[in-house]
Amino acid sequence: MSRPFRALILLLLVAACGSSNYSAPKNLENACSIVKERPHYLDAMLRTERRWGVPVAVQMATIYQESKFIGNARTPRKYSMGMIPAGRVSSAYGYSQALDGTWDEYKREEGGFRARRDNIRHATDFMGWYFNKSQLGLGISLADAKQQYLAYHEGRTGYARGSYRSKAWLMRVSDEVASRAILYDTQLRGCGMI
Numbered sequence: 001m002s003r004p005f006r007a008l009i010l011l012l013l014v015a016a017c018g019s020s021n022y023s024a025p026k027n028l029e030n031a032c033s034i035v036k037e038r039p040h041y042l043d044a045m046l047r048t049e050r051r052w053g054v055p056v057a058v059q060m061a062t063i064y065q066e067s068k069f070i071g072n073a074r075t076p077r078k079y080s081m082g083m084i085p086a087g088r089v090s091s092a093y094g095y096s097q098a099l100d101g102t103w104d105e106y107k108r109e110e111g112g113f114r115a116r117r118d119n120i121r122h123a124t125d126f127m128g129w130y131f132n133k134s135q136l137g138l139g140i141s142l143a144d145a146k147q148q149y150l151a152y153h154e155g156r157t158g159y160a161r162g163s164y165r166s167k168a169w170l171m172r173v174s175d176e177v178a179s180r181a182i183l184y185d186t187q188l189r190g191c192g193m194i
Contacts, residue, residue: 034060035193054127062096102130138160
C-alpha cells in the first residue's frame with residue numbers, strides 16, 4: 001500500500017470519527033418519533049433518570065425548549081451599530097444551553113474535563129445535576145417541569161428571589177414546558193419506551 005493511499009485512509013477515518021450530526025430530529029412533536037430516530041437520546045436520558053431521578057419527559061421538554069434538540073445550538077449574535085458582529089447574547093451552548101460558568105462548575109463537580117455540551121449524554125447528565133441541586137436547595141420536585149424550568153432559566157438565586165414572577169413571557173414558556181413534559185410522558189408510555 002502506497003504512503004499517500006495510507007495517508008488518505010487515515011484522514012478519512014479521522015474525519016469520520018470527528019463528524020457529528022447536530023441537526024434536530026424530524027418530528028419534535030412526538031417523543032416516540034424522536035427516540036426511534038435517535039435511540040441514543042433515550043439511552044442518555046434513562047441513564048440520567050437512574051442517576052439523578054429526573055424523569056425522561058422532563059429532560060426532553062427542557063431540551064426541546066432550550067435547543068429544539070440541536071446539539072450545537074447557540075444564542076443569536078449581537079451587533080454593534082446594527083451591522084458589526086459583537087459576540088453572542090450569552091455563552092449558552094449545546095442541547096442544554098448551559099452557560100460557560102455553570103458548565104465549568106458541573107465539569108469540576110461531576111462531568112470531568114472532557115464533558116461537552118454538544119454531547120447528549122453529557123448534556124442530560126448536566127441537567128440532572130442541575131435539577132438535583134434545585135431540588136436540594138429549593139425543594140423543587142424533580143418531576144415538576146414548570147418550576148424546574150424556571151429555576152433552570154433564572155438560576156437558583158434568581159428563582160429564590162422570584163425574578164420570574166415579573167416575566168409574563170417566561171411564565172408562559174414554563175407552562176409550555178410543563179405541558180410538553182406531560183405530552184412526551186404520555187407518548188413515551190403509549191409506545192412502550194418508558
